[in-house]
Amino acid sequence: MAEKRVLITGGAGFIGSHIVEALNSAAWQAEALDNLSTGSPANLPSGIRVNVVDIRSRADVVRLFTENPWDAVVHCAAQTSVERSMKDPEMDREVNVTGTLYLLEAANRHLLRHPASVQRLRTAAAGRC
Numbered sequence: 011m012a013e014k015r016v017l018i019t020g021g022a023g024f025i026g027s028h029i030v031e032a033l034n035s036a037a038w039q040a041e042a043l044d045n046l047s048t049g050s051p052a053n054l055p056s057g058i059r060v061n062v063v064d065i066r067s068r069a070d071v072v073r074l075f076t077e078n079p080w081d082a083v084v085h086c087a088a089q090t091s092v093e094r095s096m097k098d099p100e101m102d103r104e105v106n107v108t109g110t111l112y113l114l115e116a117a118n119r120h121l122l123r124h125p126a127s128v129q130r131l132r133t134a135a136a137g138r139c
């Protein structure tokens with residue numbers, strides 16, 4: 011049984027699924043958060059839990075963090091299509107800016123309730139995880 015739980019947002023996508031695979035080990039139990047808009051559970055090793063949540067829903071993000079004692083979060087959920095961002099910049103902002111803000115809020119609240127728990131939130135939004 012792994013000692014710590016790590017949540018990888020966008021875990022069913024390209025970068026996130028590789029991070030899930032790399033982190034899942036005897037020391038870490040890796041889980042994914044993904045709305046499966048472009049990602050797929052088929053990208054993940056078998057047995058990985060996928061929390062199907064859209065980060066644009068503040069209520070769903072808060073509920074997920076309230077129910078789960080994460081030790082760390084790696085943020086890779088993103089709208090990554092340049093074509094789509096040109097056609098619908100508002101949707102791009104909702105996912106990449108507002109969704110990231112909701113994750114930070116939820117992680118921060120969780121940290122206040124479990125000070126020894128969440129240690130850091132890494133984001134890929136700036137181009138690296």
Ligand SMILES: NC(=O)c1ccc[n+]([C@@H]2O[C@H](COP(=O)([O-])OP(=O)(O)OC[C@H]3O[C@@H](n4cnc5c(N)ncnc54)[C@H](O)[C@@H]3O)[C@@H](O)[C@H]2O)c1
Binds near residue numbers: 024043
């Ligand atoms: N692919 C690369 O070479 C590369 C390089 C550097 C940085 N990055 C960054 O890494 C991050 C991930 O990139 P990727 O290539 O894995 O993209 P990707 O599109 O394969 O993965 C993004 C994942 O986020 C999920 N997602 C999208 N909207 C969501 C929402 N509203 N709620 C929950 N999940 C949602 C998608 O279903 C998908 O699984 C991006 O921020 C990207 O800029 C990627």
